Amino acid sequence: MRGLFITFEGPDGAGKSTQVHKLSEYLSEKDIPFIHTREPGGTAISDKIRSLILDPEHAEMVDETEVLLYAASRSQHVKEKIIPALKQGYVVLCDRFVDASIAYQGVGLGVSVESIKLINEFATGGLSPDRSYMIDLPVEIGKERMVARNQLDRIEQKGTEYHEKVRQAFLELHDHNQERITLVNGDNQVDEIFHVIKEDFVALWDNYCKNNK
Numbered sequence: 001m002r003g004l005f006i007t008f009e010g011p012d013g014a015g016k017s018t019q020v021h022k023l024s025e026y027l028s029e030k031d032i033p034f035i036h037t038r039e040p041g042g043t044a045i046s047d048k049i050r051s052l053i054l055d056p057e058h059a060e061m062v063d064e065t066e067v068l069l070y071a072a073s074r075s076q077h078v079k080e081k082i083i084p085a086l087k088q089g090y091v092v093l094c095d096r097f098v099d100a101s102i103a104y105q106g107v108g109l110g111v112s113v114e115s116i117k118l119i120n121e122f123a124t125g126g127l128s129p130d131r132s133y134m135i136d137l138p139v140e141i142g143k144e145r146m147v148a149r150n151q152l153d154r155i156e157q158k159g160t161e162y163h164e165k166v167r168q169a170f171l172e173l174h175d176h177n178q179e180r181i182t183l184v185n186g187d188n189q190v191d192e193i194f195h196v197i198k199e200d201f202v203a204l205w206d207n208y209c210k211n212n213k
Helices: 016-029 044-054 063-087 098-108 113-124 139-149 160-176 190-211
Strands: 005-009 034-038 091-095 131-136 181-185
Touching (some): 005 016, 005 098, 016 034, 044 063, 063 091, 063 098, 098 113, 131 190, 139 160, 160 181, 181 190
Parallel strands (some): 005 091, 005 131, 034 091
């Protein structure tokens, strides 16, 4: 019985990590088997690639290299961690997946979206989330949150125009994938955001359990 693959997406600073943590706590309380992971990263190899991608000192990194490094990290992550967990029937909660590459590298950097889709189809073996929670937030608010929170990584340091393109790309992804993607207002209170996510997840989980008796 294959488990459920749940991803969290949205602009930087939208609160994805907080919501992944809250859903993790809920699953733990309900004794639902799950793993919590992130991208780029999630495995020893993927984490090393993550450090290359996000290091602000690597300002010379060309766009094509960035695309391929994300895909390489993702491929290792999928094969080593995500697929084995799904095969065991776990719920996999992942902070970012292919939608992020389409938004950040495709629309944000102006790399061919079709090329990114093909590269990631190869990297993931065609794996797609069962549900994606896309937390939307205006760029200026996200930037304020990030600056207050920590030192910005190489991607977060990019300009406002880039991050506006990324945000619009996420919204367009939702418009074209509404059966998979649930859009959530990231400007609401944390508990209000989680209420929306939890209600949707409970319905998804109930349906999953009925179909896998």
